[in-house]
Amino acid sequence: MHYLLPFFKWSDSMWMGETIRGSRLYFPIIETFHLLALTLLFGAILMLNLRLCGLFMKNLPIQQVTRDLAPWTIWSLVVILASGYMLFTSEAMKCYASVPFQVKMLFLFTAIAFHFTVYRKVTRSDREPKRVWGVTLAVISVLLWLGVGLGGRGIGFL
């Protein structure tokens, strides 16, 4: 990851990181927003995945369920990414050395890429996917987002 080192150093030396490090309260407060938005996103993705498995709101087309959840999903993702980057600037060098952080980022970028490509194509389609295909996508999605969560929790513990 050494080619990313300048980015970590730059983030670490930003005024934002300095400010957050300088207070006992900023970090917990920002992290709380991170957590609340995360709960919302995780809930939405869980319900969409249950729908893909045919275990939730079977009487509504997938497209409709997706549309209903979409604005909240996008906004919670925006809050998560923004607050996440703020937390990151306050301890970028710790993150650089942290294996859980690397794992988390790997899962995060894969999850986002997956969510807005293959996954999106099926959840935005006006046709019901084949059961096997729906369940497969749901399982991949859950595993990817679970990886993000576990990696994130690991940063604090390891």
Added chain:
Amino acid sequence: MQEVPAVIQWMQNSDFGTGIRESVWTFPVVETTHVLALAISVGVLIWFDLRLLGWGMKHQPISQIHKQIMPYAMFGFIIMFITGVLLFWSEAEKCYLSGFFRAKVLFLFLAGFNAIIFEFKTKKTIEEWDKYPIPPAKARIAGWLSILSWAAVIIAGRATAYNLF
């Protein structure tokens, strides 16, 4: 130092509590399970609350969403409750003395009380407003109370771990 009741001291010093507290893996695993279960439970519950406010899934009757969400919310809640008891057991004195933890318990009761009123009183007339995009005030209040009290539970819970005050 404030006086700690005997039962709290006993929990704190029991082999069981000490074992979890001083373990390398048990505490993180229990804690992570607690947070994941929370994301499942509150994560889906909040969507029901948003429906009560008329802010999402307006095309679905409220009773339908309620029926489909509750099993997952309850499943998550049971796991959250069990792991929560284990976490409390392992840090009983710290939790007992923490203002944030006390606030958390208070908000948990508020959330529970609100849910009971909704289940046994407000829901009785649900057939009249089941399909409304925006349900009547009593249902919206229940939605707001649920969102706010659960958010407060999460905030206070996170703050307990930070040991701020």
